[in-house]
Amino acid sequence: MKVNKLRAATATAALGLAVGAAYAFGGGSAVASSVPGSAPGSAVVSAGLSHHLGSPDPYEFLPKVPSFRLSSRTVCNGHPLSTAQLSGIFGVPGGKDISPQLYWSGFPKKTKSFVVSMYDPEAPTGSGFWHWIVEDIPAATTSLPENAGALGSTILPAGAIQLDGDAGTARYIGGAPPAGSGVHDYTVTVTALDEAVTGLPATTSGALLGFEIDSHTIARATMVLPTSIK
Secondary structure (H helix, E strand, C coil), rough: CCCCCCCCCCHHHHHHHHHHHHHHHCCCCCCCCCCCCCCCCEEEEECCCCCCCCCCCCCCCCCCCCCCCEEEECCCCCCCCCCEEECCCCCCCCCCCCCCCCEEECCCCCCCEEEEEECCCCCCCCCCCEEEEEEEEEEECCCCCCCCCCCCCCCCCCCCEECCCCCCCCCCCCCCCCCCCCCCEEEEEEEEEECCCCCCCCCCCHHHHHHHHHEEEEEEEEEEECCCCC
């Protein structure tokens, strides 16, 4: 089933304003993330957070598949997003909307392509929030450099397509947990597929992509980055 995404630009803009406003009235002092390579910024990021009790698993109801190794020189599993990976676009002070560097290994030999994504299951939307989605990454690719998710990126591998995500723009949108809303478990995922291309356009929603690739998923690697703003 291939259908077009019904885009809601007005609602997206409203969400961005709401996130920025929520942060603006949070009233905290600046603290730097504990992630290596991060620099002090004006965002108040809780450091050293563990994956909190009862946090949702976005893949809980999907068929179980093997896992493989996912690492990064920019972010660290179980630790908050660095300030650079937060969203200035959505009003987080110091946020730069820079996608993290990622590298992976140990995936099945029959892998034909990858999908990379970042998703916030606790976003105040009723359906979570897709911050970044890249499909049709060739199987020969085992890493993405920092800021590969820039708008109009020229450093993604040939053939890779960035989807619009829930912000309605084909790029990485950094984390933007509303101030005081608790920990948001930003989940970075690399999904190995048994098909070289999905055949889906950049306007495809994250939910529809997930539905379409479900039967083609042969392995999945995840990294959870629990982040909150006070």
